[in-house]
Amino acid sequence: MKRCWCVSAWAVICVWCLGRTLQGGHEARFSQEQRAYWAFQPVNPPSVPEVSLRHRVRTPIDAFVLERLEKQGLSLDSPAEKHEWLRRAKFDLLGLPPTPEEIERFIGDDSAGAYERLIDEFLASPHYGEAWGRHWLDLVRYAETAGFNADPLRPLAYKYRDYVIRAFNADTPYDRFIQEQIAGDELFPESEDALIATGYNVMWPDESNASDILLARQEALNDLTANVGSVFLGLSIGCAQCHDHKFDPILQTDFYQLQAFFAGIVPVESVPVGSHDALADYQRKLRAWLEETAAVRNELHGLESTAMAMAGREKRMKFPPIVLDAIDTPVEHRTAVQRQFAFWSQRQITVSDQELEAQWTTSQKTRRDELRQRRAELEKQKPQPPGRLAAWVGTEVQSEPPATHLLAGGGYQRPLQEAPPGFPVALVNGASNLAKVTSPRLGTSGRRTALAKWLSDPGNPLTARVMVNRIWQGHFGRGIVADANDFGTQTEPPMHPELLDWLASEFVARGWSIKEMHRLIMLSEVYRQSSHRRSAEQPDHHGMEVDPANTL
Incomplete structure (x- = not known):
């Protein structure tokens, strides 16, 4: 009896789930909390805050971080030694340790702009890419x-x-x-x-x-x-x-x-x-050539596909008729989905030249050779891109x-x-979530153009946030959002949402330049801090108790 109840309950649940799927779509109602979720809101860059320790502010990043530290009675750690910063910077940008010569040169360079020049040197290295x-x-x-x-x-x-x-x-x-x-x-x-x-x-x-x-x-x-x-x-x-x-x-x-x-x-x-014009002209000429040569090519394809089907009949048996139709259809007549089916199936139906040759009768070979010779002559007239x-x-x-x-x-x-x-x-x-698709003149659908422009639109609430978070993660080991691949509700909220939005807006304003974001982050006092733990005699030594996860 208990077993029957379980089966019955399972069936009811399945019907309920399917009903939700069928009725959902664009009529689904999100809760107010879901609609207000931070990641789906437009990027709204905040003003750079004022802080007490202005002498520690090298970039606006420092001001955002210092504002929160000061509220907890904390401050930034002391700057790292030059050789420590150099090692950190080169590993971050190039994945390589500094050479003894680089260490000596950088430590001995007390001129203004020494840090900037070194960052630019690393960014110009082919090892950066x-x-x-x-x-x-x-x-x-x-x-x-x-x-x-x-x-x-x-x-x-x-x-x-x-x-x-x-x-x-x-x-x-x-x-x-x-x-x-x-x-x-x-x-x-x-x-x-x-x-x-x-x-x-x-x-x-x-x-x-x-x-x-x-x-x-x-x-x-x-x-x-x-x-x-x-x-x-x-x-x-x-x-x-x-x-x-x-x-x-x-x-x-x-x-x-x-x-x-x-x-x-x-x-x-x-x-x-x-160019668009040159390719459109090429495709127009190619379509004309395909029409003019269709009789020869189709007859030859019919002979060759029949022989191939006979030689590979055992290998073809595992495929359904819809896939076999795709294989047997001439390439230029295949629909998009037939081309996809052919891609996944044809490579599995390989036969040797001997197996293929054994399928031809004498008269078929004669006709095949005539058609191949004729096709070779026509190929010389085929338009080229x-x-x-x-x-x-x-x-x-x-x-x-x-x-x-x-x-x-x-x-x-x-x-x-x-x-x-x-x-x-x-x-x-x-707004309507349906894409406005304009088909280009190149024989494609234009759908991906619509998607690419939406993804790269400055108004997209996620694209810039996600990328600057990845860059931040590359320098600090953890993003402002902990899970760089999931900004959803099951991920911890951003540890500094204002800084994330400021970085995202700055990223777009600076021409979506990844190298500019490296410079902005690496020239900050936040990045330049020492990683050594403070002793009990040092100021702000209680930071480990106040902020053990270093999220401030």
Whole structure:
């Protein structure tokens, strides 16, 4: 009897949860407390406070920290010895210890601007991009292999790594850095770096021998969606994959509307490069060439795909008809989702030349050779792009991406209503959360452009806060918000919200310059403090009792 009651209760709960999912969407009502949550409010830079110890204020950072210390009867610690500060600074910026020559030179330099010059010297080092680029590569789960059991190489993935290093060394403005990674192919098609940057969109772990291709596609999109949420917004959006977030005002519809921006993404290893006008002209000529040569190419494709299907029939058996249709459809006729299916499946159907040759009859071979010769002649007339780049790139191949649906319980087999591209409801301050998408002339949807511009908009309440918090964490070991990837309600509130907002607004005002934030932090008295514990004879020695976690 008890067992029956448990099963019955479980069934009731399942129906209730599904009902909440279906009825939620944009009609969900957040509590007043959720709507007022600090991270979702616009960045409102406070005035720099006045403090008693003005002689200890080198940057406004010092004033914010001193104000709170003075209220507790405390002050900043004494400055670190020059060799201590030098070691700290070089490890922070370059990940390397100072050389004996650098120590001797810096200790002997008593001129004004000695600290500033050393910071600039470190920021100009190529090792800076390697050290800070590594932090970014960890965030975006960069790898040169695909993961899982087979763990195959991604031979061109290293170009994304090198791009990130170059971007940090060049102090690429953070808003541009975001735009290049999310939609570089749409916004800056003439820039090789911007095209390489879109490798971010296909850095997902990839089970290369997956038999369930539809599941592999969905898991890749889920991974990308969750990563965008944590890296750029500092939110655990991935927790809303199966249901509304249990703690934060993030709806399940938010998860899939964010995913819709990436629905048409396909990994490719070669992309055209050129201006918008030049690429539009190239694509127009290419479409004309494809129409003129369709008869020859389609007949040859039919012969070759039939032979390939026969040679690989045992390997094809594990795939459903929808995937086999994608494999057998000529490349230029494939829809976006068929290209995705083909990407995950075709690499599993490899056959040897001998196996393939055995499928041809004599008459088929004769016709095949005639068609191949004719195709080779036509290829000489094929339009060429202004330039071409070999790189691991995440782009789109059609202006109409496949539909994204809300998934009951997160299962791809149970699609519910369609989810158009949109932004998390809690972040749009009551405005429509649907993205205004303008399709570019380059054969892509334009969806990622809308997302990139929203993420990099100065009015976005999270983007600048999240990044300056990461920079602060890189210098002090802990961010102003303790969990740099989760600004949600389950994370400790910021230990100094006014300072966080001032830094975020200053970041934007200084052109989204990461190097400027390094300078601002490292030239402060807060950063220059000694890390030695004070003795009982020193002033303010009771600071350990008042502020043991050093949060003031």
